[in-house]
Amino acid sequence: MATGMEQLVAHTILQGFDAMYGRFLDVTAGAQDRFESQNWQAGHQALKKRISFYDHHVGLVTKQIQIMLGKRYANRSFLMAVKSAYEDLLLDYPRYDIAESFFNSVYCRIFEHRNINRDKLFVHSSQEGRIPTYPTSLTRTYHNGSGLSSVLERMLDDTPFTLKWEDKQRDIALIVDKLHQELGCALGSHPTIEMIREPFYRNKAAYLIGRIYLADEHTVPLVLPVLTNRNRELYIDACLCHVDQVSIIFGFARSYFMVYAPAPAALVRFLAELMPNKTKAELYTAIGCQKHGKTELYREFLHHLAHSDDQFVPAPGIKGMVMSVFTLPSYGFVFKIIKDKFAPQKAISHAVVREKYKLVKEHDRVGRMADTQEYRHFSFDRHRFSDELLEELQAVAPSIIKVTDDTVMIDHLYTERRMIPFNLYIEQANEADLRHAVDEYGKAIKQLAAANIFPGDMLFKNFGVTRHKRVVFYDYDEISYMSEMNFRKIPPPRYPEDEMSAEPWYSVGPNDVFPEEFRTFLLINPTVRALFDELHSDLFEAEYWQQLQRNIANGQYEDVYPYNEEHRLRK
Secondary structure, three states, X not given: OOHHHHHHHHHHHHHHHHHHHHHHHHHHHOHHHHHHOOXXXXXXXXXXXXXXXXXXXXXXXXXXHHHHHOOHHHOHHHHHHHHHHHHHHOOOOOOHHHHHHHHHHXXXXXXXXXXXXXXXXXXXXXXXXXXOOOOOOOEEEEOOOOOHHHHHHHHHHOOOOOOOEOOHHHHHHHHHHHHHHHHHHHHOOOOEEEEEOOOEEEOOEEEEEEEEEOXXXXXXXXXXXXXXXXXXXXXXXXXXOOHHHHHHHOOOOOOOOEOOOOOHHHHHHHHHHHOOOOOHXXXXXXXXXXXXXXXXXXXXXXXXXXXXXXXXXXXXXXXXXXXXXXXXXXXXXXXXXXXXXXXXXXXXXXXXXXXXXXXXHHOOOXXXXXXXXXXXXXXXXXXXXXXXXXXXXXXXXXHHEEEOOOEEEEEEEEEEEOOEEHHHHHHHOOHHHHXXXXXXXXXXXXXXXXXXXXXXXXXXXXXXXXXXXXXXXXXXXXXXXXXXXXXXXXXXXXXXXXXXXXXXXXXXXXXXEOHHHHHHHHOOXXXXXXXXXXXXXXXXXXXXXXXXXXXXXXXXXXXXXXXXXXXEOOO
């Protein structure tokens, strides 16, 4: 086959990627208008739409190449030449990083995830370490010559917002006080501030993100969440200047940011300097490049395997009826596979389970649902699997497990951040941590419900506790939209004998939920029961859930702040 055809295929893939990312940027660019017009529903739809672009364009390019080549694309030398030509196209390309992931996706789609050899894919980047030149300046730097208040005012005046500030001078004064309170003398008399030009939009907020150069030349992050009031005026809601505070905003249980990033690698490098505890995978995912985040996560996984020697084992906790979960003790993620057969009480299909996980990917997770990455034909070294785990996987999912002397191949799995199962955490928690955990659990359910998500199975084993002691939901096979459920109060018994009957004396529809029953199957521990009654007893009332449904129907979405109350400027 002529060299020209190999180059043509490479150009076709890159043009398909450009078309996808162009649409990605177009939707992202609309975030400011949605924020300023307070069109929160449109923001949720835009997030879902933007996620869909990737798979859609991979499919278009795949069909185009198959038409161009017919059956001739299976030749190894031809495929290697296409990859080489593609590498040449990326030498001066500003989005080489995510373009490599797009190439991988097209290749895997063409071969239906078969014939996957590392030399044919960008398992490792062809331009490791290169940071492309940003089309415009990524940041603005403000040197302090006339006081911190003046610097902050210039910074706020440079934001792209078209709305008026509610009281800019008040907010500046509050920020100055907060920074002095948090940083003290380290702030110095003339700190320099460097801010990313583009705001980060998510839900009801726009985040101004940058860093402060302290007196000793060290830096700390600076994040200023901007909200709008009822009059559509702007105000600064909080001031965050510590790594842990900022890391929570970029947490794995939150929806992706909308931030205009024509060269994501440069933006990710800057963010990594602000949050050195975050990996590339986390940061790419946080800014909406979740498919490349998946690539980076796989690279990080390979690196971890090369520098560890422990074995994969079943994950701790009560075993699920739908999913089987395993982990590497030294690794911060778990691997989840769908079982071939479910317990009788789980009347769902494999397709429905996959749809539930897709729903979570596309929905507003309000910091309470763990993000996942989906992989196909994932290969592991056989010697890293314990015999116990291998026996379990082959027993529950033989249709997707293929074992040889050297490898364990799993046709389909999800990865998810590892957490301490909530039921195990509260067994070991001291009095203060137990109270906090029960409060967090109730808040998690309430915030999910307010975002139109009913968890379905609310047993403690389906929630986890993060290193920041946040409670996060992670079992999705029974989730539904709140708007689909029918919350009812249990009707009074007709006769005294009704209460003794094994069967209910009232009709129960498939989507009926009786919140009064939550006490029975959730609150076995009397200490937990007392705390729950004190902190979240409204969850046992049908009227509470019905009111949330009315709010959702009226387009009312509760405020969920990804930072603690103590960081807010006005309590």
